[in-house]
Amino acid sequence: MTDGGRHPRITLLTMSEVVEVKGYVGNFQVKILKKARYVDEKECTACGECTKVCPVVWPDEFDLGLSSRRAIFSPFPQAVPSAYVININECLGHNPVVCAKCVEACDKGCINFHLSDEEIVEEVGSIIVATGLEVYDPTELDEYGYTRFENVLTSLEFERLINAGGPTKGELIRPTDRKRPRSIGFIQCVGSRSARKGGNYCSNVCCMNTVKSTLMLKEHYPDMEIKVFYIDIRAFGKGFEDLYRRSRRLGVQYLRGLPGAVEETPERTLTVAVENTVTGRLQILDLDMLVLAIGIKPASSTQKLQEMLGLQLSPDGFFLEAHPKLLPVDAATRGLFYAGCAEGPKDIKESVTQASAAAARAIRLMHEGKITSEPITSMVVPEHCKSCGKCAEVCPYNVITVDVKKKIPAVVNTAACAGCGTCAAECPFGAITMNHFTDTQILQQVEALLEEDPREKILAFACNWCSYAGADYAGVSRLQYPPNVRLIRTMCSGRVDERFIWHGFLKGAPVVLVSGCHIGDCHYIDANHWTEKRVKKVHKKMSKLGIRPERLQLEWISAAEGLRFSEVMKRMETLRQGVTQDEISETIEILKNQKK
Numbered sequence: 001m002t003d004g005g006r007h008p009r010i011t012l013l014t015m016s017e018v019v020e021v022k023g024y025v026g027n028f029q030v031k032i033l034k035k036a037r038y039v040d041e042k043e044c045t046a047c048g049e050c051t052k053v054c055p056v057v058w059p060d061e062f063d064l065g066l067s068s069r070r071a072i073f074s075p076f077p078q079a080v081p082s083a084y085v086i087n088i089n090e091c092l093g094h095n096p097v098v099c100a101k102c103v104e105a106c107d108k109g110c111i112n113f114h115l116s117d118e119e120i121v122e123e124v125g126s127i128i129v130a131t132g133l134e135v136y137d138p139t140e141l142d143e144y145g146y147t148r149f150e151n152v153l154t155s156l157e158f159e160r161l162i163n164a165g166g167p168t169k170g171e172l173i174r175p176t177d178r179k180r181p182r183s184i185g186f187i188q189c190v191g192s193r194s195a196r197k198g199g200n201y202c203s204n205v206c207c208m209n210t211v212k213s214t215l216m217l218k219e220h221y222p223d224m225e226i227k228v229f230y231i232d233i234r235a236f237g238k239g240f241e242d243l244y245r246r247s248r249r250l251g252v253q254y255l256r257g258l259p260g261a262v263e264e265t266p267e268r269t270l271t272v273a274v275e276n277t278v279t280g281r282l283q284i285l286d287l288d289m290l291v292l293a294i295g296i297k298p299a300s301s302t303q304k305l306q307e308m309l310g311l312q313l314s315p316d317g318f319f320l321e322a323h324p325k326l327l328p329v330d331a332a333t334r335g336l337f338y339a340g341c342a343e344g345p346k347d348i349k350e351s352v353t354q355a356s357a358a359a360a361r362a363i364r365l366m367h368e369g370k371i372t373s374e375p376i377t378s379m380v381v382p383e384h385c386k387s388c389g390k391c392a393e394v395c396p397y398n399v400i401t402v403d404v405k406k407k408i409p410a411v412v413n414t415a416a417c418a419g420c421g422t423c424a425a426e427c428p429f430g431a432i433t434m435n436h437f438t439d440t441q442i443l444q445q446v447e448a449l450l451e452e453d454p455r456e457k458i459l460a461f462a463c464n465w466c467s468y469a470g471a472d473y474a475g476v477s478r479l480q481y482p483p484n485v486r487l488i489r490t491m492c493s494g495r496v497d498e499r500f501i502w503h504g505f506l507k508g509a510p511v512v513l514v515s516g517c518h519i520g521d522c523h524y525i526d527a528n529h530w531t532e533k534r535v536k537k538v539h540k541k542m543s544k545l546g547i548r549p550e551r552l553q554l555e556w557i558s559a560a561e562g563l564r565f566s567e568v569m570k571r572m573e574t575l576r577q578g579v580t581q582d583e584i585s586e587t588i589e590i591l592k593n594q595k596k
């Protein structure tokens with residue numbers, strides 16, 4: 001962080017929040033809210049005289065409440081910029097009559113209560129999403145007594161307690177009596193690998209963090225009794241197995257099984273009941289202190305940023321990469337990349353590796369100073385355009401301009417067009433064509449797929465980024481689904497024109513499926529809203545014509561939902577089996593008469 005702050009081509013905006021992102025790859029406009037520090041960061045030398053006179057005492061967030069700070073403080077040691085900050089919600093000085101002692105103590109006059117939040121707009125070519133993580137709050141797991149017993153700590157609190165720069169200067173003490181504990185227990189997978197509470201995924205770092213802590217304790221306190229309660233020890237990284245074995249050689253006891261209950265004795269020690277699954281016996285142990293190895297959660301800003309940037313999330317709530325093997329740091333939206341725990345739980349080594357890869361991908365995209373756009377864009381045929389403005393209304397990127405009053409045909413900014421095809425599907429005059437996904441190409445795919453034995457097939461339109469990728473994930477996961485599914489890939493479910501659906505029924509399809517991203521997760525911001533409206537409109541027409549609306553299904557399937565894709569296709573097969581040949585023939589006759 002210090003190196004980044006000194007770099008002439010890196011601008012660090014601390015205490016800042018991204019509030020809006022507009023534009024496209026190569027031309028993003030990022031609106032940032034920079035919150036007021038109430039201290040001039042360029043003039044402040046972090047001498048600390050202001051904190052000595054501040055009367056407000058508050059729990060220190062960096063030490064997780066194990067120490068205190070003042071209302072004017074440095075967030076953590078070696079913070080960048082090296083300047084103090086005032087929490088205005090705690091400070092009394094914004095009313096000078098009440099306080100303002102820090103203003104008097106500051107010889108350089110750095111403190112200014114009249115500063116206000118600042119709005120900054122940055123124009124950038126690419127964005128790396130590195131939102132970090134949050135740790136699991138174990139208060140809901142009350143069987144471990146975290147809210148009831150002072151000597152039960154989280155692994156993060158324990159880290160600060162044994163850190164040389166922590167509240168006790170690295171001296172391990174019990175919170176209740178300030179004495180060194182003689183025995184310590186570590187409970188693994190708190191908030192991880194649990195379908196009931198917390199996440200059902202492995203948080204990756206907890207096992208080795210505990211092994212590291214046991215090594216540090218044995219190094220400073222060789223006689224200390226240490227027990228680790230675990231499900232599995234996952235020491236899969238380079239050199240990790242050696243550290244685990246070294247921990248065991250030093251006398252750390254690893255018990256396979258998680259405690260079922262924790263109680264406190266009158267002496268403030270902890271009684272832990274655990275079934276050792278190796279021996280099959282229930283063990284009652286007395287410990288002076290208990291440490292909960294808490295798991296990792298996505299950052300709280302993930303949902304907001306996902307909506308802002310049109311990104312996708314995995315079932316665990318982390319950001320979803322474009323491809324787990326071929327594009328592990330790329331988002332589905334071009335020009336966006338991931339680094340660190342934004343994409344999933346990982347340790348420092350993996351985070352650094354991914355950050356380097358994300359930086360390289362961004363450089364590769366931008367080093368020429370120009371962007372080569374994808375050919376999958378929409379194109380207006382001016383002779384057919386009636387200047388109705390429908391295309392501009394539905395475009396999620398606002399890249400279509402049309403003058404309805406002057407009847408000037410629509411124009412597409414091809415550099416900014418993302419190629420969803422919603423405009424082509426909604427154009428009532430057929431004046432918009434989408435390169436590589438033209439109406440003719442898709443209609444011919446429908447005909448080819450239903451040329452032989454159409455009654456035995458399921459016709460499915462699948463969004464490239466979600467449901468089609470979900471089908472791919474189902475295959476990678478070896479999940480079974482009916483082999484008679486015939487997929488037609490479109491860049492977005494918004495590209496599926498009414499005519500494609502009617503043409504499928506006309507060619508004898510018993511059932512048709514339209515599938516895409518979940519509402520709110522669309523790769524093209526909100527294009528799938530138009531899919532939903534279009535399918536509802538087709539359902540109404542089917543009812544009027546006497547065609548069962550159930551034969552047209554709309555399903556939202558994400559790229560990570562291979563199991564859901566498999567289940568949906570099984571339901572579609574059940575539905576297909578209920579459609580008779582007479583019903584199909586009657587549908588074809590109705591649609592032929594409609595054309596006449």
